[in-house]
Amino acid sequence: MANQLLRLDRRGLVLLYIFLGTLQESGARQIQYLVPEETDKGFFVGNISKDLGLEPWELAERRVRIVSRGKTPLFALNPRSGSLVTAGRIDREELCETVSSCILKMEILVEDTLKIYGVEVEIMDINDNAPSFREEEVEIKVSEHATPGSRFPLPNARDPDVGINSLQGYQLNSNSYFSLQVRGRTDGAKNPELVLEGSLDREKEAAHLLFLTALDGGDPVRQGTVPIRVVVLDINDHIPKFTQSVYRVSVPENLSPGTRVLVVNATDPDEGINGEVVYSFRDMESRASEIFQLDSQTGEVLLQGPLDFEKYRFYEMEIQGQDGGGLSTTAKMLITVVDVNDNVPEITITSSTNSVLENSPPGTVIALLNVQDQDSGENGQVSCFIPNNLPFNLEKTYEYYYKLMTNRVLDREHIQSYNITLTATDQGSPPLSTKTHISLNVADDNDNAPTFAHSSYSAYILENNARGASFFSVTALDWDSEENARVTYSLVEDTVQGAPLSSYISINSDTGVLYALHSFDYEQFRDLQLQVMAHDSGDPPLSSNVSLSLFVLDQNDNTPEILYPALPTDGSTGVELAPRSAEPGYLVTKVVAVDRDSGQNAWLSYRLLKASEPGLFTVGLHTGEQAPPNTDWRFSQAQRPGTSGSQNGDETGTWPNNQFDTEMLQAMILASASEAADGSSTLGGGAGTMGLSARYGPQFTLQHVPDYRQNVYIPGSNATLTNAAGKRDGKAPASGNGNKKKSGKKEKK
Incomplete structure (x- = not known):
């Protein structure tokens, strides 16, 4: 017996080598081997790595495997030698009964390229069975x-x-x-x-x-x-x-048990028991x-199974x-x-993935599947399809193998997952079909940059703010997921007054909250322009910028400073002289003060705190003059300071409440003050107009308005405006700062 097996093995190997040589020359994709039955486990069948054009070590690296269809495997791959071997004892009679040619078919899958190779192994018979009779006698x-x-x-x-x-x-x-x-x-x-x-x-x-x-x-x-x-x-x-x-x-084939198949009949002309x-x-x-x-008596042949x-x-x-x-x-x-169409098609998922990256190119393979029907003829002809509204195609490859592929680029932000229904239908009458499902997740690709809610932002902060205080926050959204959607905030580097922006402002990289690292002074620093960058954590990261305008708001943090009259430096008491014949309303002197704040925080009012004879002198509430002006100085409703047509103030001539109007008026006063300081202008509208008559009309002169010029501090100079309209008594103003000193007692009226 052993000698016979050896002879068969050698003969089979010779035939195998001759066949493989022919196969390689013809370029066929079908691989055939011969192997005798009753061999032990691990018996060499063929050099599969060589026949596939691979090195033995590539079998594992390229995930080469035998496609299993649920049956007990008869063959296995030896990754070390690159050979196909038997997985156990093979009994040809058990597999093929009385069929003369016992050929076993299998498929070899190269998974990294999703290529299928057909393999046929012919099982050679050995004389391991003796003829036998069923009857004992x-x-x-x-x-x-x-x-x-x-x-x-x-x-x-x-x-x-x-x-x-x-x-x-x-x-x-x-x-x-x-x-x-x-x-x-x-x-x-x-x-x-x-x-x-x-x-x-x-x-x-x-x-x-x-x-x-x-x-x-x-x-x-x-x-x-x-x-x-x-x-x-x-x-x-x-x-x-x-x-x-x-x-x-x-x-x-679908006859039910008990059905009569046919009736046989035999006759015998003998009589009695012989007939x-x-x-x-x-x-x-x-x-x-x-x-x-x-039925032994009637000759009926019945179906019992x-x-x-x-x-x-x-x-x-x-x-x-x-x-x-x-x-x-x-x-x-x-x-x-x-044959009757009594078998539904079978769908076998040979290889599949449960996730695909969005933006993958069309033609990306999702799954490899096998479709078969055990029926024959049209009953066994199967077609496979998927719904038309999905971004996928089914392409038939080798025999009854199909590839499920993408037919366009996927967008996770549009659809995050798909439940793909595969339907296989035969051509029987009526047709039978089966369904299976493949769940596919669309993996995120970093294809969305963070987006701010607004194209630009404005923020406000009071001066003298505490260092480290938050004053604003920005938020950017990223439609990607996980790390691709995790947004980090930063400031675009810049310089402010020669110093880096980061010394003034900081931002929380996770929350987008902005903090002031510097205590701002409105009188020195009124606005700041910066850009905030939001970038995600993708690879590579995507980013976007937004501009932010930070405005410093004024606080009343400066006390008024009296410029005139100034306290003498020699320890004496300052004296202002008034003629004995001065009548009520005579302008004795004018108090000049300035406040470094702006807007309403810079408007000044004056009052006497202490006087030896309280009823003798008064000070103008807004002008700073020890006599009140005539009652005819007040404006008519249409002549009050402010923007054209504005109706600020009250009938007593108080300062405007609207910050815009007051700042406009202050700006005009400062401009006129600057012209007067350098002596290059006649104050615009002629003497006593402060340049205002051109805006408010020729009737708007300083004889109708308090002399605000003497309340104005000229930056870069210790000068103040003088009463360019002249004293109301028609006399020239006193020389110097208006402080008259005398050696005797104070002159009385």
Whole structure:
């Protein structure tokens, strides 16, 4: 036995090398191997890495594997040697029964390129089975009046091997009455028959014991023997005869158990028990005995088990009709099973991914799947499809393999996941279909930059703010996910008054809250322009900028400063002189003060805190003059200071409340003050107008308005405006700062 296996192995390897050489020259994608049955686990089948054009180490790196369809694997890949080996003991008879050519098909998947290679392995038969008979003993009844040449069927032997190792012939032991003849069947099988060579004499010999031996063609030859007992009967000169020598019928595979398939009939002209025919299956295979049942009296063939076209498509049986005298005849019954569309298509996901990156190019492979139907003909023709409204295509590749691919770029921000329904439908009538689902997540790609809610921002902060105080926050949104959507904030570097921006302002990188690192002074610093950058944490990161205008708001943090009259530096008391003849309303002096704040925080009012004779002198509330002006100085409703047509103030001539109007008026006063300080202007509208008459009309002169010029501090100078309109008493103003000193007592009116 071992020598026979060795010879088969060597012969198979020679054939394999010749075949592979031819295969490589032709460029075919189908790989074929030969391997004898009954080999041990790990038996070398073929060098699969070489036949695939790969190195052995590439099998693992490129994830080369055998595609499994749920059955017990018969072969395995050896990644070290790059060879295909057996995964266990292989019994050809178990796999292929009596089929002469036992070819096993499989697919090899190169997963990194999703390429499929078909592999066929032919299992070579070895003579591991001896011919055998199902019967332990056979009894044949022969009439003593049987004529020489009469034939009697003998049992057939079975040998599951094929070719030369299968059943080759029969032998009968030597005797004086019977010989052996073998007749061929339509399917190639051989039926042994016992032939009567001479007349029988029951009274001389009532029974004959023979031995039928079946032999195969193996080396060494295997054989099986069954005893044949021939009983000589008394005369029964008619043999039953079937109405047909061959009964043929085609039945659909979906017949229910108990259904009558056909009826056989045999007649015998003898009378009595010799003419009564009993029916039975003869030489019936085990698989057929589980499916069919024969009524011995009526000849009805009934279905007792389910038919399955995909498992067995054809049955050939012999029916024997035997009369009461022991004479028998046979007929053949051929049953063809017709396919019915009773199998739904099967979808097998061979390889798939559950996530794909958005913006992946069209044609990205999502899954590799196999679609099959066990039916035949149109019932087994399967088409596979997916809904049309999805951004995917199904492309048929090798035989019944399909690739599921993208047909356009995916956008996670539009759709984050897909539930893809795969439908396989056969062409039967009615068609059968099956569905399966593939869940696919769209992975995020950093394709969205952070976006601010506004194109620009304005923020306000009071001067003298505390260092480190928050004053504003910005927020940017990123439509990506996870790290690609995590936004970090920063300031675009810049310089402010020669110092880096980061010394004035900081921002919380996580929250976008802005903090003041510097205590601002409105009188020195009124606004700041900066840019905030928001960038995500993607790779590479994306960013966007937004401009922010920070305005410093004034606080009343400066006390007024009295410029005139100034306190003497020599310790004396400042004295202002007034003529004894001065009438009420006489302008004795003017207090000049300034405030560094702006707007309403810079408008000043004056009052006397202490006077030796309180009723003798008064000070103008807003002008700073120790006598009040005439009552006709007040404006009419249309002449009040402020913007054209404004109606600020009240009838007493108080300062405007509107900050815009007051700042405009202050700006005009300062401009006129600057012109007066450098002596280059006549104050715009002529003497006493402060340049205002051009705006408010020729009637708007300083004789109708308090002299604000003497309240104005000129930046960069210690000068103040003088009463350019002259004293109301028509006299020239005093020289110097208006402080008159005398050595005697104060002059009285």
